[in-house]
Amino acid sequence: xxxxxxxxxxxxxxxxxxxxxxxxxxxxxxxxxxxxxxxxxxxxxxxxxxxxxxxxxxxxxxxxxxxxxxxxxxxxxxxxxxxxxxxxxxxxxxxxxxxxxxxxxxxxxxxxxxxxxxxxxxxxxxxxxxxxxxxxxxxxxxxxxxxxxxxxxxxxxxxxxxxxxxxxxxxxxxxxxxxxxxxxxxxxxxxxxxxxxxxxxxxxxxxxxxxxxxxxxxxxxxxxxxxxxxxxxxxxxxxxxxxxxxxxxxxxxxxxxxxxxxxxxxxxxxxxxxxxxxxxxxxxxxxxxxxxxxxxxxxxxxxxxxxxxxxxxxxxxxxxxxxxxxxxxxxxxxxxxxxxxxxxxxxxxxxxxxxxxxxxxxxxxxxxxxxxxxxxxxxxxxxxxxxxxxxxxxx
Amino acid sequence: xxxxxxxxxxxxxxxxxxxxxxxxxxxxxxxxxxxxxxxxxxxxxxxxxxxxxxxxxxxxxxxxxxxxxxxxxxxxxxxxxxxxxxxxxxxxxxxxxxxxxxxxxxxxxxxxxxxxxxxxxxxxxxxxxxxxxxxxxxxxxxxxxxxxxxxxxxxxxxxxxxxxxxxxxxxxxxxxxxxxxxxxxxxxxxxxxxxxxxxxxxxxxxxxxxxxxxxxxxxxxxxxxx
Numbered sequence: 119x120x121x122x123x124x125x126x127x128x129x130x131x132x133x134x135x136x137x138x139x140x141x142x143x144x145x146x147x148x149x150x151x152x153x154x155x156x157x158x159x160x161x162x163x164x165x166x167x168x169x170x171x172x173x174x175x176x177x178x179x180x181x182x183x184x185x186x187x188x189x190x191x192x193x194x195x196x197x198x199x200x201x202x203x204x205x206x207x208x209x210x211x212x213x214x215x216x217x218x219x220x221x222x223x224x225x226x227x228x229x230x231x232x233x234x235x236x237x238x239x240x241x242x243x244x245x246x247x248x249x250x251x252x253x254x255x256x257x258x259x260x261x262x263x264x265x266x267x268x269x270x271x272x273x274x275x276x277x278x279x280x281x282x283x284x285x286x287x288x289x290x291x292x293x294x295x296x297x298x299x300x301x302x303x304x305x306x307x308x309x310x311x312x313x314x315x316x317x318x319x320x321x322x323x324x325x326x327x328x329x330x331x332x333x334x335x336x337x338x339x340x341x342x343x344x345x346x347x348x349x350x351x352x353x354x355x356x357x358x359x360x361x362x363x364x365x366x367x368x369x370x371x372x373x374x375x376x377x378x379x380x381x382x383x384x385x386x387x388x389x390x391x392x393x394x395x396x397x398x399x400x401x402x403x404x405x406x407x408x409x410x411x412x413x414x415x416x417x418x419x420x421x422x423x424x425x426x427x428x429x430x431x432x433x434x435x436x437x438x439x440x441x442x443x444x445x446x447x448x449x450x451x452x453x454x455x456x457x458x459x460x461x462x463x464x465x466x467x468x469x470x471x472x473x474x475x476x477x478x479x480x481x482x483x484x485x486x487x488x489x490x491x492x493x494x495x496x497x498x499x500x501x502x503x504x505x506x507x508x509x510x511x512x513x
Numbered sequence: 514x515x516x517x518x519x520x521x522x523x524x525x526x527x528x529x530x531x532x533x534x535x536x537x538x539x540x541x542x543x544x545x546x547x548x549x550x551x552x553x554x555x556x557x558x559x560x561x562x563x564x565x566x567x568x569x570x571x572x573x574x575x576x577x578x579x580x581x582x583x584x585x586x587x588x589x590x591x592x593x594x595x596x597x598x599x600x601x602x603x604x605x606x607x608x609x610x611x612x613x614x615x616x617x618x619x620x621x622x623x624x625x626x627x628x629x630x631x632x633x634x635x636x637x638x639x640x641x642x643x644x645x646x647x648x649x650x651x652x653x654x655x656x657x658x659x660x661x662x663x664x665x666x667x668x669x670x671x672x673x674x675x676x677x678x679x680x681x682x683x684x685x686x687x688x689x690x691x692x693x694x695x696x697x698x699x700x701x702x703x704x705x706x707x708x709x710x711x712x713x714x715x716x717x718x719x720x721x722x723x724x725x726x727x728x729x730x731x732x733x734x735x736x737x738x739x
Contacts, residue, residue, distance in 0.1 A: 196634050222637040229638040235631035239653045248649070249639030298639060 144173045145333040146207025148302045152192055152199035156185065156358065165189060165199075165358040171302075173332040175348050177366070179339060180355035186338045187232070189355070190304045193336070194229045195222035206301045206334075228300030230308045234291040236279040242266070242290050243275040249298035265297040269323055285316045292320070296327060303335040309344065321347055384433030385480040389513060392428050395421065401452075401505055404432060408476040415476040418452040419508035431511040436482040440502035441471065443491050453503040459495050462488065469493075475501055516709050519686055520694040524671055527602070527690060531609040532667035535617035538610070539662060543621030544647065562615045569612065569675025576608040576680050600682045605690075608680040609670050616665040624658020625651055664725035668718050 151168040165185040169176075178186045191197035193204055195211065198219065204212040211220045211227070237245050246262040253261070266272040269289045274282055279290060288308060295303065309317045325348075328335060337348055345352055345366050352369045354362040362369045390404040393416065402422070406415040417432060424430055446454060457475025464470075469483045471493065479501060483493070493499075546558060564572055580598035581587045590598045598604040628651050636646040652659070674692040681688030683697065691714050698707035 194634075194638055196637075222634070223640045223642055225638075226640075227638060229635070231631050231635065233631055235629060235635040237632060237635075237650060248636070248641070251645070252640070294639065 143332070145301060145331075146209070147172045148193065148204075148206050148334040148336070150189075150193060150202070150204045152202025152204060152212075154188065154192060154197065154199045154202075156188060163358050165192075167355070167358070167360045169353055169360060169363070171334040171336055172351075173334050174328065174350050175335050175337055176350070177337050177339060177345050177348060177352040178355060179345055179352050179369075181340060183357075184355040185358040186355055187306055190229065190306055190336060190338060193302065194227045194304055195220065195225050196229075209301075226298075226301040228295035228298060228303040230291050230295050230303075230305045232306045232308070232310060234287050234308070236287055236290055236294070238278070238280040241276055241278055242271060242282065245279050245290055245294045246275075246297055248294060261297055262293075265293045268327065269293045285312055285320070288312060288316075288320060289323075292324065296331070299331075300333065302333055305335065305337045307338050307340070310339075310341070317344075318347070383435060384509065385436035385482075386432075386434040386439075387511075388432050388434075388477055390417070390430050390432045392424050392426050392430060395424075395426055404430065404508075404510075406432065406477050413476065415455060417455075417503065417508055418505045419510055420506055422510045424510075429513045431513045433509040433511060434479070434503060434507055436470065436480040438503070438507035439479065439481045441473070441481050441483060441487075441491070441493075442500040442502060443493075443497070445500055446502060449502060451502045451504045453501075453505070453508075455501045455503070457499055457501055459493060459497045459499055461495055462493060473499060473501060515706060516713060517689075517691075517694045520689050520691050521710075521713065523602075523686065523688075524690040524692075527605060527609060528667045528670040530606055531613055531670045532617070532663050534606070534610055535613060535666045536659070536663050539614070539617035539621050539666075540652075542614075543618045543625055543662075544651075546618065546622040547625035561618050564612050565615050569673070570679055572612055573608060573676040573679025576604075576611060576676065580604050580607065580680065599680060600684060600688060602681075602687055605677060605681040605688050608676045609673060612673060612676045613666040613669045616669045617662040620658045620662035620665065621655070624655035624661075627658075628654045660725060664721065668721055671718055671721075672714065 148171040149169075152165070154165045156163060156165055163185075165188050167189070178189065180186055188197055192199050192202075193211070199212060199214065201214045202212065203210070203214070206226075210216070210218050211225050212218060237248065240248070243262055243266070246266055247258050250258040250261060263272065263275070266275055269292060271286060271289045271293065274286060274290070279287065282290065288311075291308065309320060312320070321344075324335075337344075339345060339348075350365070352363060352366050353360055354369055389407040391407070393403040393405045395402050400421045401418050402420070402424070404417050404419050406417060408415055419432060422430075440451070442454075445456075455475045457473040457479070460472040460474050460478065462469055462471050464485070467485060469485060469488045471481045471483055471488075473479050473481055481501065487493075542561065546554065546561070577599055578584060579586055580590070582591060582597055587598060598607065632650060632654070633646055636650045637643075641649065672692060673690070674696065677688065677690050677693060678696075681690070681693075683689050683693050691710060695707045695710050695714070698704075698710065
């Protein structure tokens with residue numbers, strides 16, 4: 119196998135090395151079109167999608183069970199699609215119409231698993247050299263020491279993988295995969311278990327590496343912060359299908375379909391019509407469709423491409439709404455709406471208040487806020503909503 | 514009280530040979546049992562486990578028939594070597610391998626199956642062939658199971674009686690093992706001699722198992738917590 123691998127890597131990517139300082143030309147994009155039936159907890163659904171990932175980060179975002187890991191497994195060859203085609207540039211990894219299914223070991227697809235899967239019986243250095251068996255010992259050493267240096271774990275080289283900390287393990291797992299010079303990199307929530315500062319440092323190192331190794335990176339996460347920290351492009355998966363794709367800002371801040379809104383956690387979703395458009399201020403005024411006889415509820419929202427009187431949908435997170443017991447003055451927030459508390463319900467450590475202000479809105483508060491404001495059903499309150507907390511969707 | 518050291522030495526040779534061969538033969542069999550997705554796999558598992566419940570005389574009888582001059586295997590062996598397999602040390606080795614097979618294969622297979630699949634998948638994505646994954650990842654992470662399986666097959670062969678009696682008979686220096694020797698002495702009412710030999714065998718097997726389990730504990734400590 120080592121021979122085939124050497125020839126292949128020489129032919130496709132050239133003699134790339136982690137020590138090279140100059141940017142390399144962009145690697146080939148990953149293109150996948152596939153269908154795979156899956157059963158999860160009794161109910162069946164199909165992973166059915168088509169996408170192309172250019173060099174750089176592509177985030178796969180979605181709830182657990184959406185099919186993110188199965189998709190990565192299909193690209194790596196650990197799972198077999200029922201139908202489809204997966205290719206890196208011209209190189210076919212899987213093609214059901216030709217019966218092509220390249221062995222995992224020959225795909226040159228780097229994969230960092232969620233639980234890392236380091237070789238516990240080997241040292242950090244041996245882990246890093248594991249994928250370099252096809253090289254001469256001197257080059258193996260040189261490459262692995264360079265990557266360990268780049269990921270700041272050179273001092274751990276002789277330690278066994280089972281003896282190092284979580285953050286260190288994460289770095290070893292990345293280094294072990296990157297040193298093999300893969301044509302595509304798959305990262306399955308590799309940083310999920312880390313604290314924010316450690317995470318940020320590793321992301322920086324990964325970005326730095328990707329600057330000189332321009333290959334497509336598929337990065338699976340269900341963390342919004344990671345989406346914004348990493349994303350050049352986001353693909354949102356839901357129940358095996360792509361429901362949105364674009365830049366993090368487009369996908370996460372202005373979801374265009376309601377499934378995405380639910381994924382992103384909007385507790386409040388209302389039908390609305392555009393009342394006025396203010397392109398010079400970058401805002402619009404939308405009127406919410408009210409249920410009862412109450413007067414119109416107007417919201418200032420960010421500007422989207424929509425004309426006056428067009429029908430939209432507004433999503434507002436319950437945690438983005440402030441609640442005041444007297445009319446607030448001197449606020450930067452543009453939306454101050456009077457209303458009355460309908461109900462208060464404690465869920466774990468948050469309080470969910472339902473407020474009727476012509477429409478019924480859900481607002482999340484802390485227990486302390488409820489107690490210090492002496493909130494009760496029936497109490498008159500004002501809801502404060504920032505313009506950019508209003509997310510617009512197509513109806 | 515005299516102890517038949519020749520029988521003792523022969524038994525030791527038999528046990529070492531059998532457990533060494535089982536280590537080699539058992540690895541691929543256990544690998545197949547641990548990882549094959551064949552739907553009729555349980556049939557093979559049942560066949561491998563048969564010697565655990567089968568009376569040694571039954572197993573010994575069929576081995577004797579299979580090794581005899583009337584079976585294809587027996588004829589082939591005679592054509593090759595000029596003499597029959599039955600009542601020889603080689604015949605004894607073959608019978609003992611079959612008899613101790615589950616004691617090697619089952620611990621091997623259990624420890625292979627306990628290796629984290631993700632670690633094996635990681636090996637593959639790093640370009641390793643299944644063979645390299647086996648020797649660099651699966652075997653090192655299964656050392657405790659390999660030690661257990663080899664020790665059990667060794668100890669099981671040391672104390673084997675029925676199969677030896679059926680296949681090997683009682684030829685001093687060739688097929689007369691310790692347990693046969695003990696049986697002989699009891700038949701001859703030499704209880705003191707039987708006791709001496711039995712005690713040596715008891716002590717020996719105990720020491721072997723004590724060493725193995727103490728090693729194994731260490732091996733567990735550095736092995737996967739599975």
